Amino acid sequence: MTDRTAVGTNEQPGIEKTAKVTEDGIDVEGEVVRFTSDLIRIDTSNRGSGDGCERPAAEYVAERLSEVGIDAKILESAPGRANVVARVEGTDPSRPGLLVHGHLDVVPALATDWSVHPFSGEVRDGVIWGRGAVDMKNMDAMILAVVRAWAREGRRPVRDIVLAFTSDEEGTTEYGSRWLADKHADVFAGCTEGISETGGYRFHAASGKRIYPIGAGERGMAWLRLEARGRAGHGAKPNDENAVSRLAAAIARIDAYDWPVRVTPTTRAALERLADLAGAQLDPDDPALNPAMLREKLGPSAEIVEMAIRNSANPTMLNAGYKANVIPEIAIGYVDGRVVPGGEEEFMATMDELVGPDVNWEFTVREPTLESPIETPTFRAMREALLAEDPDAEVVPYCNSCGTDAKSFSSLGINGYGFVPLGLPQGYAFQTMFHGVDERVPVEALHFGVHVLDRFLSTVN
Numbered sequence: 308m309t310d311r312t313a314v315g316t317n318e319q320p321g322i323e324k325t326a327k328v329t330e331d332g333i334d335v336e337g338e339v340v341r342f343t344s345d346l347i348r349i350d351t352s353n354r355g356s357g358d359g360c361e362r363p364a365a366e367y368v369a370e371r372l373s374e375v376g377i378d379a380k381i382l383e384s385a386p387g388r389a390n391v392v393a394r395v396e397g398t399d400p401s402r403p404g405l406l407v408h409g410h411l412d413v414v415p416a417l418a419t420d421w422s423v424h425p426f427s428g429e430v431r432d433g434v435i436w437g438r439g440a441v442d443m444k445n446m447d448a449m450i451l452a453v454v455r456a457w458a459r460e461g462r463r464p465v466r467d468i469v470l471a472f473t474s475d476e477e478g479t480t481e482y483g484s485r486w487l488a489d490k491h492a493d494v495f496a497g498c499t500e501g502i503s504e505t506g507g508y509r510f511h512a513a514s515g516k517r518i519y520p521i522g523a524g525e526r527g528m529a530w531l532r533l534e535a536r537g538r539a540g541h542g543a544k545p546n547d548e549n550a551v552s553r554l555a556a557a558i559a560r561i562d563a564y565d566w567p568v569r570v571t572p573t574t575r576a577a578l579e580r581l582a583d584l585a586g587a588q589l590d591p592d593d594p595a596l597n598p599a600m601l602r603e604k605l606g607p608s609a610e611i612v613e614m615a616i617r618n619s620a621n622p623t624m625l626n627a628g629y630k631a632n633v634i635p636e637i638a639i640g641y642v643d644g645r646v647v648p649g650g651e652e653e654f655m656a657t658m659d660e661l662v663g664p665d666v667n668w669e670f671t672v673r674e675p676t677l678e679s680p681i682e683t684p685t686f687r688a689m690r691e692a693l694l695a696e697d698p699d700a701e702v703v704p705y706c707n708s709c710g711t712d713a714k715s716f717s718s719l720g721i722n723g724y725g726f727v728p729l730g731l732p733q734g735y736a737f738q739t740m741f742h743g744v745d746e747r748v749p750v751e752a753l754h755f756g757v758h759v760l761d762r763f764l765s766t767v768n
Contacts, residue, residue: 333459335452339757340435340750342371342448344428346411347437353412353477357385361474364411365389368472371451375458382491384474388482391472392494395454397464402768404467405685406501406721408712409447410476410483413439420744433750440748441740443504446727447472449753453761465768469498476712479672484715498721500685504711505741506725507693507759509700509752511733513606516584517700519693520611521686522725524573524706525713527676529644529654531620533557534637535666542632551627553665554638558622560661561642566617568596571648573678573706574612580703581608610738614708618654620644620661641671645708648676674714678706679722685767689726692763696755697730726763730755 346364353359365381368391372379379393391411397404416425416438423429423436430436439445450470457463471494475483487494506522535557537550570578570591578601582589587604590596596616601609620642627638646654662668680686681704690702705725713723729752731737740746 333456335456335757335761336754338455339448339452339753340430342451343435343440343445343748343753344430344437346444346447347428347435347439348426350426351412352415352438353475354415355478357478357482359412359475359478359482360387361411362387362389365391365472365474368411368447368451371455372470375455377454377458382487384482384486384490388474390474390483390487391470392487392491393470394494395457395464395468395470397466397468399465399768400467402466403500404469404495404498405764405767406469406471406495406498406716407450407764408471408473408484408501408503408716409443409450410473410712411444411447412474412477412483413442413444414477414742416744416746422745425746430750434747435750435753436745436747438746440746441737442742442746443727445729445748445753445756446504449727449757449760452757453764456761462765464764465766467497468764469495473712480712480715484712488715488718492719495716495719495721498719500679501713501716501721501723502689502726503713503723504725504727505707506705507689507728507756508737509697509729509731509755510608510611510737512584512608514585517697518581518584518608518611519697519700519702519728520577520705521689521702522707522723523679523681523686523704524571524615524648525677525710525723526615526648526706526708527646527651528672528674528710528714529620529646529670530672531642531644531658531668532671533640533642533662533666533668535640536637537634537665539636540634542634546634549634550636550638551634553663554625554627554640557662557666558625558640560663561620561658562622564620564657564661566619566657568616569618569647569650569653570596570616571678571706573648573681573704574615576681577612577703577705580701581605581611584608584701611703611705615647615706618644618646618650618657620658646676647706648678651676674710675717677713677717677723679724685724688763688767689724692759692766693728695762696759728756728759729753
């Protein structure tokens with residue numbers, strides 16, 4: 308696929324539009340659209356607490372791989388909780404393997420809130436609609452389209468490519484990537500690096516520059532359960548040991564806390580390059596640095612870095628009491644905490660201080676932070692693949708504020724990168740699509756992405 312004719316387009320000046328069909332007549336652009344749409348139509352909603360079923364999507368993926376002679380295995384961690392793995396052998400067995408993974412589950416969607424049914428996979432006005440269009444059945448489809456084209460063309464990558472289509476990424480990963488890493492580590496033997504969500508997408512800066520952030524780090528997950536205990540009693544009587552009040556006070560302190568900025572090496576590299584592109588004076592070590600300053604100095608580009616410059620903790624759920632005139636003995640709260648690389652000790656010490664002596668807290672989900680090197684042949688190959696399709700663009704590393712399956716695979720010594728290339732048009736609110744209403748992806752974005760992904764996977768060594 309990498310050898311193809313390019314034609315001009317008026318949609319994105321300065322960017323070439325690649326031909327739709329390869330010399331062998333393989334319609335890779337048509338396939339990536341069809342696969343994305345088909346996968347969206349398979350409802351793989353993950354409601355948490357083990358409530359999910361990825362098996363139909365896993366069977367679809369395995370069938371598409373088997374059609375072109377790729378041996379795909381379905382590994383089921385629990386009834387319906389299915390994962391697909393396969394290995395595409397490279398031409399140089401001395402090279403380390405590369406893991407390419409995407410999750411098959413999606414967060415739930417309420418059809419009445421959407422303009423188009425969230426599981427329709429409808430293609431309308433050059434856009435594919437539905438839950439998973441960007442998170443992340445688009446990448447699943449791009450992976451399928453690329454490796455199928457290789458198989459039919461008789462091409463092989465330089466490195467072994469291990470494919471993993473996982474379940475439960477939108478839950479705890481215990482049925483997906485964590486289970487695979489724990490129970491099927493042999494599948495990933497020889498892999499030293501991996502790619503998955505999120506990064507490689509086109510971001511339009513105020514300067515007119517097109518920027519592609521590549522994920523080279525992730526904040527860690529720190530989901531917390533808070534428990535306040537007190538003295539039960541009548542709601543009409545004074546009570547200075549009210550569990551609800553104690554929990555509410557702790558939650559209010561957590562919500563109001565202004566976390567200090569902590570700039571990691573990945574974020575520092577991003578800040579310095581984005582400041583250069585914006586023509587701004589920005590010192591990453593400035594003690595006054597905060598999101599507002601970033602937006603002032605960097606304009607829209609601040610979006611790339613502002614959520615990953617410090618820890619965060621957001622209250623998400625409360626549960627207490629059983630009757631309006633009864634003060635309960637116990638009140639429970641939940642907090643979604645996220646931790647920058649190197650910020651774990653600060654996070655725990657701060658939580659101890661914020662909750663106070665009358666409330667206990669514990670982790671319900673704890674996942675590590677990630678930071679992968681950027682001065683590597685793999686990172687350079689991602690950059691070169693993007694610039695080959697969009698020569699006037701800029702590429703920067705960044706730290707993902709959320710978490711991905713890469714955390715599970717890091718336990719196997721695999722460095723993870725966020726690389727889901729998408730040629731997004733100006734004005735497309737990409738970040739709001741994740742878990743949002745009316746999630747959708749432009750067809751042209753997928754066409755761009757499948758060619759970038761092919762170029763990268765074909766050339767990385």
